[in-house]
Amino acid sequence: MAGNITFTMIKPDAVANGHMGNILNDFIQGGFKVRAMKYTWLTEAQAGAFYAVHKERPFYGELVGFMSSGPIVAAVLEKDNAVEDFRKLIGATNPAEAAEGTIRRKYAKSIDANAVHGSDSDANAEIEASFFFSALERF
Ligand code: CMP
Numbered sequence: 719m720a721g722n723i724t725f726t727m728i729k730p731d732a733v734a735n736g737h738m739g740n741i742l743n744d745f746i747q748g749g750f751k752v753r754a755m756k757y758t759w760l761t762e763a764q765a766g767a768f769y770a771v772h773k774e775r776p777f778y779g780e781l782v783g784f785m786s787s788g789p790i791v792a793a794v795l796e797k798d799n800a801v802e803d804f805r806k807l808i809g810a811t812n813p814a815e816a817a818e819g820t821i822r823r824k825y826a827k828s829i830d831a832n833a834v835h836g837s838d839s840d841a842n843a844e845i846e847a848s849f850f851f852s853a854l855e856r857f
Contacts, residue, residue, distance in 0.1 A: 721840035723753065724800040725847045726808075730788035731831035738791060741834060744821050748807045750795040754851040759789045768849055777830070784830050792850045801843055804836045 728741050745752070760768070765785040772778050797803055809820025813832055816823040826833035837843035847856070 720799040720802065721843060722798055722800050723794055723796050723840075723847065724750075724804045724837045724843045725835075725850070726793050726795060726804065726837075727785075727835040728791040728793075729831065729833055729835065730784065730790055731827065732825050732833040733789050733791065735825070737825045737833065741821055741825060742791070744807065744824075745793075745795060748797075748803075750797045750800070750804065750807075752793055753796045754792075754794040754847070754856040756792050756850065756855075757789060758792060758850075760786045762786045768846070780830055794847045794851060794856055801837055801840055805838070808834050808836050 726745070728738055732738065732741055742752075762782055765782045766773075769778065769781055769785070772781060775781075795804065807821060809816025809822040811822075811832060812829045813822040813826035814829075816826070821834055822832050837846055
């Protein structure tokens with residue numbers, strides 16, 4: 719059965735470009751409830767650890783540099799079928815391929831600066847949520 723939480727980050731490009739409020743509104747209008755949220759700035763070591771699964775990929779260095787280049791919003795969101803429905807709401811990883819009306823289509827400029835992160839599985843949603851939030855910070 720599909721899980722009911724996903725993990726997201728509003729990335730440094732979207733925060734710097736003033737899209738934080740509109741993106742949070744899109745999450746809520748999309749039927750997601752906020753179960754945890756924080757505004758923070760990752761160190762390179764923290765970004766590297768979060769994205770360790772991509773360590774061997776050619777874009778890893780740039781990804782880590784970008785994700786530690788400015789503040790982000792991290793959140794745990796709840797909805798039935800959260801992972802799949804959230805990936806539909808945000809659109810394809812590459813904004814050039816994202817469907818009309820999706821968050822990445824509206825607010826992202828490139829595959830690196832793609833405005834938001836969304837978990838790719840229920841298992842990763844839990845791992846990623848636990849990376850940022852203790853049990854006391856999730857409601
Ligand atoms: P995200 O969902 O945060 O997960 C990994 C990130 O790596 C991805 O979004 C993109 O921003 C970034 N990335 C850069 N190049 C690529 C690529 N070729 N394929 C997948 N992800 C990429």
